[in-house]
Amino acid sequence: MLIGVLTVSDRCSQGLLTDTAGPAVSALLRQIWPETELWAGLVPDDEVLIADTLGELSRNGAAMILTAGGTGLGPRDRTPEATRRVVDREVPGLAEAMRAIGATRNPFAWLSRGVAGMRGSTLIVNLPGSKRGAEESLASILPLLKHAIEVAGGGQRHP
Numbered sequence: 809m810l811i812g813v814l815t816v817s818d819r820c821s822q823g824l825l826t827d828t829a830g831p832a833v834s835a836l837l838r839q840i841w842p843e844t845e846l847w848a849g850l851v852p853d854d855e856v857l858i859a860d861t862l863g864e865l866s867r868n869g870a871a872m873i874l875t876a877g878g879t880g881l882g883p884r885d886r887t888p889e890a891t892r893r894v895v896d897r898e899v900p901g902l903a904e905a906m907r908a909i910g911a912t913r914n915p916f917a918w919l920s921r922g923v924a925g926m927r928g929s930t931l932i933v934n935l936p937g938s939k940r941g942a943e944e945s946l947a948s949i950l951p952l953l954k955h956a957i958e959v960a961g962g963g964q965r966h967p
Contacts, residue, residue: 877937
C-alpha cells in the first residue's frame, strides 16, 4: 500500500524552516502501517502545484494522501482549495472530527479549513501544518482511516 505525506509550506520549501509536521505524520503512519510504502514530499503554498501533486500521487495508486499545512487563514493557505480541485467526493466527517476533537485541547482548531475527500479510491485528508496540530489531528481520526481505506479500495464493510 502506498501512502503519501505532502507538506505544504513556503518557508520550509525555501529552506527557511525545517519541516517537522511531515516527519511526525510519517512516524505515526509507520506505527500503524509498518509495512506500507511511504512517499514524502514538500511543496510551496501554490494551489496548482498542490493539486498537481495530489493528482499524480492518486494516479500512482496511493491509497491515502495526507497533507500538512496550508489550512489556515493566511492569504497563501490554499490547500483546501487545491484538494477540492482534485477530489470527486468530500468526506466531511473526517475534517469535522479533527476540528471537534482538536478544539477540546485548543480552541484555534476551529479555524482550520482542512477538508477530506476521495479521488477515485484515494483518500485525501488535510492536516494542520504545525507538528502538534498535525499529530493531534491525525491521532483523532486514525481509528477511522484503516476502515475508510479498506472500503474505498472495494473491501468489505464491517458491522
